[in-house]
Amino acid sequence: MEKIDLLVVGPHFLTMQGEGVGYLPDSALAVDRGRIVAIGPAAQLTGLFQAERTIQARNKVVLPGFIDAHMHTGMGLLRGLAQDTSFWMMYGLGPFADVLNANPDAVNAGSRLVILEALRNGTTTFGDLGHNMPVVCQFIEKAGVRGRVAVMIREALPRIYAPGELYEFDPAFGQRLLNDNIELAEKWHGQANGRITVMFGPQGADFASREMLLKVRQLALSYGTKIHMHVQQGDREIAQLMQRYGKRPIAWLDEIGYLDKNLLAVHLTEATEEEAALVARRGASMVLCSGSIGIIDGLVPPARAFQQAGGMVGLGSDQAPGNNCHNIFNEMKLTALFNKIRYADPEVMPAWKVLRMATIEGARALGLENEIGSLEEGKRADFILVDLLRPTMQPVFTEPMRNIVPNLVYSARGDEVSLVAVDGRVIYEEGRFLTIDEPEIMAEAQRLANPIGQAAAGRFWEVNGSNAMFMWEGKL
Amino acid sequence: MEKIDLLVVGPHFLTMQGEGVGYLPDSALAVDRGRIVAIGPAAQLTGLFQAERTIQARNKVVLPGFIDAHMHTGMGLLRGLAQDTSFWMMYGLGPFADVLNANPDAVNAGSRLVILEALRNGTTTFGDLGHNMPVVCQFIEKAGVRGRVAVMIREALPRIYAPGELYEFDPAFGQRLLNDNIELAEKWHGQANGRITVMFGPQGADFASREMLLKVRQLALSYGTKIHMHVQQGDREIAQLMQRYGKRPIAWLDEIGYLDKNLLAVHLTEATEEEAALVARRGASMVLCSGSIGIIDGLVPPARAFQQAGGMVGLGSDQAPGNNCHNIFNEMKLTALFNKIRYADPEVMPAWKVLRMATIEGARALGLENEIGSLEEGKRADFILVDLLRPTMQPVFTEPMRNIVPNLVYSARGDEVSLVAVDGRVIYEEGRFLTIDEPEIMAEAQRLANPIGQAAAGRFWEVNGSNAMFMWEGKL
Numbered sequence: 001m002e003k004i005d006l007l008v009v010g011p012h013f014l015t016m017q018g019e020g021v022g023y024l025p026d027s028a029l030a031v032d033r034g035r036i037v038a039i040g041p042a043a044q045l046t047g048l049f050q051a052e053r054t055i056q057a058r059n060k061v062v063l064p065g066f067i068d069a070h071m072h073t074g075m076g077l078l079r080g081l082a083q084d085t086s087f088w089m090m091y092g093l094g095p096f097a098d099v100l101n102a103n104p105d106a107v108n109a110g111s112r113l114v115i116l117e118a119l120r121n122g123t124t125t126f127g128d129l130g131h132n133m134p135v136v137c138q139f140i141e142k143a144g145v146r147g148r149v150a151v152m153i154r155e156a157l158p159r160i161y162a163p164g165e166l167y168e169f170d171p172a173f174g175q176r177l178l179n180d181n182i183e184l185a186e187k188w189h190g191q192a193n194g195r196i197t198v199m200f201g202p203q204g205a206d207f208a209s210r211e212m213l214l215k216v217r218q219l220a221l222s223y224g225t226k227i228h229m230h231v232q233q234g235d236r237e238i239a240q241l242m243q244r245y246g247k248r249p250i251a252w253l254d255e256i257g258y259l260d261k262n263l264l265a266v267h268l269t270e271a272t273e274e275e276a277a278l279v280a281r282r283g284a285s286m287v288l289c290s291g292s293i294g295i296i297d298g299l300v301p302p303a304r305a306f307q308q309a310g311g312m313v314g315l316g317s318d319q320a321p322g323n324n325c326h327n328i329f330n331e332m333k334l335t336a337l338f339n340k341i342r343y344a345d346p347e348v349m350p351a352w353k354v355l356r357m358a359t360i361e362g363a364r365a366l367g368l369e370n371e372i373g374s375l376e377e378g379k380r381a382d383f384i385l386v387d388l389l390r391p392t393m394q395p396v397f398t399e400p401m402r403n404i405v406p407n408l409v410y411s412a413r414g415d416e417v418s419l420v421a422v423d424g425r426v427i428y429e430e431g432r433f434l435t436i437d438e439p440e441i442m443a444e445a446q447r448l449a450n451p452i453g454q455a456a457a458g459r460f461w462e463v464n465g466s467n468a469m470f471m472w473e474g475k476l
Numbered sequence: 477m478e479k480i481d482l483l484v485v486g487p488h489f490l491t492m493q494g495e496g497v498g499y500l501p502d503s504a505l506a507v508d509r510g511r512i513v514a515i516g517p518a519a520q521l522t523g524l525f526q527a528e529r530t531i532q533a534r535n536k537v538v539l540p541g542f543i544d545a546h547m548h549t550g551m552g553l554l555r556g557l558a559q560d561t562s563f564w565m566m567y568g569l570g571p572f573a574d575v576l577n578a579n580p581d582a583v584n585a586g587s588r589l590v591i592l593e594a595l596r597n598g599t600t601t602f603g604d605l606g607h608n609m610p611v612v613c614q615f616i617e618k619a620g621v622r623g624r625v626a627v628m629i630r631e632a633l634p635r636i637y638a639p640g641e642l643y644e645f646d647p648a649f650g651q652r653l654l655n656d657n658i659e660l661a662e663k664w665h666g667q668a669n670g671r672i673t674v675m676f677g678p679q680g681a682d683f684a685s686r687e688m689l690l691k692v693r694q695l696a697l698s699y700g701t702k703i704h705m706h707v708q709q710g711d712r713e714i715a716q717l718m719q720r721y722g723k724r725p726i727a728w729l730d731e732i733g734y735l736d737k738n739l740l741a742v743h744l745t746e747a748t749e750e751e752a753a754l755v756a757r758r759g760a761s762m763v764l765c766s767g768s769i770g771i772i773d774g775l776v777p778p779a780r781a782f783q784q785a786g787g788m789v790g791l792g793s794d795q796a797p798g799n800n801c802h803n804i805f806n807e808m809k810l811t812a813l814f815n816k817i818r819y820a821d822p823e824v825m826p827a828w829k830v831l832r833m834a835t836i837e838g839a840r841a842l843g844l845e846n847e848i849g850s851l852e853e854g855k856r857a858d859f860i861l862v863d864l865l866r867p868t869m870q871p872v873f874t875e876p877m878r879n880i881v882p883n884l885v886y887s888a889r890g891d892e893v894s895l896v897a898v899d900g901r902v903i904y905e906e907g908r909f910l911t912i913d914e915p916e917i918m919a920e921a922q923r924l925a926n927p928i929g930q931a932a933a934g935r936f937w938e939v940n941g942s943n944a945m946f947m948w949e950g951k952l
Contacts, residue, residue: 018949021952080879081877083826083827295813297822298817324887342817345688392803394922398931407555410556450871454874460876474496
């Protein structure tokens with residue numbers, strides 16, 4: 001008998017190996033020193049391994065932890081303040097953004113709250129993009145989760161621009177942010193037992209010069225990592241690029257050689273199907289943020305065209321103001337449903353496909369497919385248990401068809417997640433966190449939120465967006 | 477001090493009075509003999525009333541219980557078996573429907589499972605339509621919830637029809653179902669302290685003759701109740717009506733005088749905006765089943781046009797095979813998002829509006845607005861508590877805007893519901909049911925589901941829909 005750290009034995013495994021969900025009945029997952037050393041028939045593995053701890057996953061399904069490929073956790077405290085409005089940036093986020101960003105403690109408290117929330121929903125890998133990444137990395141290390149982080153780099157000075165006005169680039173400002181990203185990579189890339197890796201995060205083609213973008217690209221290549229960037233996410237981006245270069249963002253990025261396997265292209269909200277297909281054919285990956293783009297823009301990005309052109313698409317929860325939640329169950333369901341609606345076709349994006357996007361395809365999009373995304377010998381043991389003895393998952397059918405995956409996607413709320421493990425270490429179990437202090441994180445978030453509301457009030461009433469109108473009319 | 481049964485004291489109340497959500501801070505709800513006797517400032521009410529029990533709703537929001545205006549609870553056991561397919565009726569539901577319906581115990585077990593699930597999500601009123609209503613009424617009485625039930629009446633014989641073939645009507649078959657509805661009304665209308673009321677439920681304009689529909693109408697009027705009917709829900713319905721009468725369903729229903737305040741028109745999936753507006757102008761109400769129609773058809777019904785024409789729209793979770801869950805939080809979110817996407821406009825159907833659809837406007841659609849739908853003196857005390865000390869609801873802002881309602885709609889999962897009361901009686905509290913046995917209901921559902929899977933297998937492989945293909949390819 002080989003001694004190992006952990007054995008998980010259960011009736012249902014979704015390994016995500018192969019082309020589907022890689023279902024295995026009555027199996028076991030053997031874990032040692034953070035990696036999966038075997039997965040196979042329970043009867044066989046229980047005879048081979050003697051484990052420090054055995055988890056009996058009775059009435060549960062075991063699957064890889066979810067990958068949230070695009071987040072701005074630092075905006076967590078602004079949950080519920082910026083929806084149901086046109087011109088989200090101005091009328092929704094506008095009154096609150098500067099006040100939040102003026103308070104680093106509040107930004108950091110938001111990151112902690114968001115990671116806590118997402119963890120409860122089975123997210124184990126966090127693709128975070130923001131300006132508080134050193135603190136996020138510390139928290140990722142402490143919480144025991146996995147991070148793929150980047151600093152948001154821009155040369156465009158953050159001020160109000162008139163319609164049609166070109167953004168003003170300040171190379172020194174951009175260089176400082178780039179230096180932050182370099183420093184982050186130097187300090188954190190590969191740290192926490194390899195759980196933390198660093199990407200480079202130019203905010204978008206409109207926010208930086210050609211020179212800066214190419215410099216970022218060289219750096220990413222030299223660190224052996226990828227670029228995490230918003231691509232063709234809105235009208236303003238297109239207008240800036242048209243004015244500056246006479247080309248739409250995707251065409252211009254193609255011209256400067258940016259569309260290749262090193263690019264993780266986020267959103268593509270305003271991309272045509274042809275543009276999306278071009279990005280995919282060049283080898284780049286995509287992140288689809290269904291909830292956030294649905295709320296902010298009322299649009300469904302062309303992820304299906306991206307996939308049909310052979311591209312990998314991961315899912316992202318984006319930010320609290322604008323999506324309001326960080327729950328990959330929510331993103332899977334919205335992705336399946338929004339795309340059925342976009343094409344008026346109920347066969348588009350079936351349950352098994354969006355579950356792949358939340359796991360193995362997300363891992364491929366992030367360039368982490370050798371480490372995570374499936375339950376497979378040699379990979380990191382990032383996995384979750386979902387309780388099937390919940391009304392939302394009942395009854396369980398195994399013949400003639402298994403309904404576990406459809407129910408994960410279309411019925412589960414997120415609270416069915418009963419255990420979360422990363423690198424083979426259990427960090428959440430039966431409603432309790434083992435590495436972080438949930439009440440403290442929530443209390444801190446509330447304490448730091450109160451002054452933000454007070455400080456933002458003047459601007460909120462001055463901007464007078466739809467939510468101000470709703471408050472005035474007593475509708476909220 | 478007046479002696480009463482119950483006082484609920486808390487920092488946040490959404491009364492749903494007025495045109496918005498009727499927010500009240502630091503208030504109390506006084507309940508006696510099932511009705512609300514007062515709602516107002518906590519400081520004042522705690523001095524007026526001496527309650528048998530006082531619920532301290534610290535860190536919670538109190539709001540009316542949700543109204544699920546259209547359900548087929550009897551199909552609960554088929555959760556997760558009929559999605560991601562075109563021609564849902566044939567390829568999705570087809571292989572399982574007859575097997576389920578041949579087993580009344582399984583139908584009843586499904587109803588119990590669905591009511592249990594929905595209760596956990598804060599639903600207190602169940603607009604159920606099916607063929608097992610006497611058993612549903614018994615369970616509603618036992619569980620302590622509220623029901624607005626109807627028998628699904630049809631004259632069209634349930635057999636396979638060739639494309640273009642007119643349905644064969646059997647008046648005797650129709651009369652037997654109508655008699656069931658009459659018997660239900662005689663036995664249950666106004667029972668369980670008034671918690672159960674009965675409607676009349678013709679399945680659709682295509683399923684019954686003009687004579688039968690008019691007879692149903694007369695009966696509904698004579699019982700002082702309404703008609704609960706699918707209206708223009710699909711191509712087949714339109715084709716039948718065109719062939720039979722040379723008119724589309726809504727035009728024909730208008731001709732026979734069916735479109736008035738006594739009609740609850742469900743779905744309107746295939747209605748144009750003009751047709752929807754006509755139904756609304758005639759005074760009928762609508763039920764919008766966003767999740768179910770999204771999964772089954774990939775469509776967004778014209779509820780907004782219905783509202784703009786002055787009509788009331790409630791929300792419904794429809795059936796487990798096709799929606800997969802019974803959660804009004806889910807319906808609120810999907811309704812807000814799908815309609816933003818239908819109109820490519822993030823301002824469509826804001827959070828406060830869909831919360832009204834789930835409560836007071838649903839009550840109006842069902843004709844129960846004098847009894848439920850808002851927290852108001854004289855109404856029945858159907859209310860829920862939602863825990864704000866959950867990551868999904870954190871932080872709470874009260875100024876300059878309140879984010880509680882946006883977070884209920886866009887962030888909550890459903891498990892934040894910490895207490896459910898109907899008629900002033902607490903029936904669910906902190907994860908525990910006080911009137912029904914959750915483990916027993918789930919065990920019964922699983923036990924009765926197993927033979928359904930076995931019995932349906934032959935037909936499932938023969939029909940060979942997309943889920944059969946997914947199973948064959950190892951994708952599920």
